[in-house]
Amino acid sequence: MSAAAVGxxxxxxxxxxxxxxxxxxxxxxxxxxxxxxxxxxxxxRFTEEGFTHLxxxxxxxxxxxxxxxxxxxIVALMTQALMTKGGLGQVLxxxxxxxxxxxxxxxxxxxxxTIERVAALYRRARALLEELGYDNVHFRCGDGAKGWKQFAPxxxxxxxxxxxxxxxxxxxxxxxxxxxxxPVGGRDETQELMLVTRSRxxxxxxxxxxxxxxxxxxxxxx
Ligand code: SAH
Numbered sequence: 001m002s003a004a005a006v007g008x009x010x011x012x013x014x015x016x017x018x019x020x021x022x023x024x025x026x027x028x029x030x031x032x033x034x035x036x037x038x039x040x041x042x043x044x045r046f047t048e049e050g051f052t053h054l055x056x057x058x059x060x061x062x063x064x065x066x067x068x069x070x071x072x073x074i075v076a077l078m079t080q081a082l083m084t085k086g087g088l089g090q091v092l093x094x095x096x097x098x099x100x101x102x103x104x105x106x107x108x109x110x111x112x113x114t115i116e117r118v119a120a121l122y123r124r125a126r127a128l129l130e131e132l133g134y135d136n137v138h139f140r141c142g143d144g145a146k147g148w149k150q151f152a153p154x155x156x157x158x159x160x161x162x163x164x165x166x167x168x169x170x171x172x173x174x175x176x177x178x179x180x181x182x183p184v185g186g187r188d189e190t191q192e193l194m195l196v197t198r199s200r201x202x203x204x205x206x207x208x209x210x211x212x213x214x215x216x217x218x219x220x221x222x
Contacts, residue, residue: 013042016056020072023058029076031083037107038076043069045128046100065118067214069098070160074193074211079104081181081195081208082156089155092173094144094216099125099137101160106134113137113151115144117217143218147173154178161216162191174198183213 001009021039029035044055046069051061060071078101082088088109093102096116102125106112114137116122122141129137140148144159145167152173159170159182166182174180178198185191193208 020056024076031080034076034080037104040107041103046098063098067097069100075101078181082179091156092154093158095160096125099129102137106137111136113148115140162213163216183211
């Protein structure tokens with residue numbers, strides 16, 4: 001491809017990302033920092049070959065291994081729920097999947113720690129984020145329900161797979177003043193997206209909306 005054609009393609013991808021951010025603004029995402037991050041991350045690089053043309057639609061897509069890349073609206077909503085006035089601090093993500101959510105977080109946070117249990121997905125996401133230049137993301141292959149004690153506490157924790165309850169180690173590794181967002185609901189149950197905040201006095205939680213995530217494997221009764 002000629003340099004002009006490459007440039008033209010990049011321009012189209014940029015325009016598609018900005019259009020997606022605009023669509024999400026229309027769907028109630030009000031935090032411009034989050035919308036800027038959505039406009040900055042090339043989602044088409046995180047989808048499977050056959051789905052590239054759908055990369056900037058507001059829908060979840062298969063990434064193989066029975067897993068999905070989340071719908072952009074939910075990525076934005078969860079990210080927005082974690083944001084404070086000062087931005088995002090150190091983040092832990094459980095369920096790397098394609099790595100897209102991790103890239104959005106890495107655009108906003110100084111350091112992101114992300115854990116994936118499927119080795120093939122872990123390897124693919126790590127290689128892609130490295131190639132795209134996200135050098136503030138740290139990857140681990142294993143059970144994310146246990147958290148990542150070595151780097152705790154985390155100012156923000158995001159769980160992108162659903163369980164009947166929030167794994168206690170993740171609550172324990174949340175900093176005082178920190179926020180955790182996670183889908184809660186067993187198999188065949190409606191899942192609720194919960195926002196937990198930790199203060200000196202303990203934890204308080206708030207329901208954000210109903211959602212549909214793949215299960216968190218190996219946690220809470222799976
Ligand atoms: N955040 C992802 C979407 C993830 S889908 C993205 O942006 O693409 C949920 C992911 O959680 C799947 O890849 C699944 O393999 C992973 N997962 C499920 N249970 C897990 C566990 N106990 N520990 C770590 N990862 C887990």
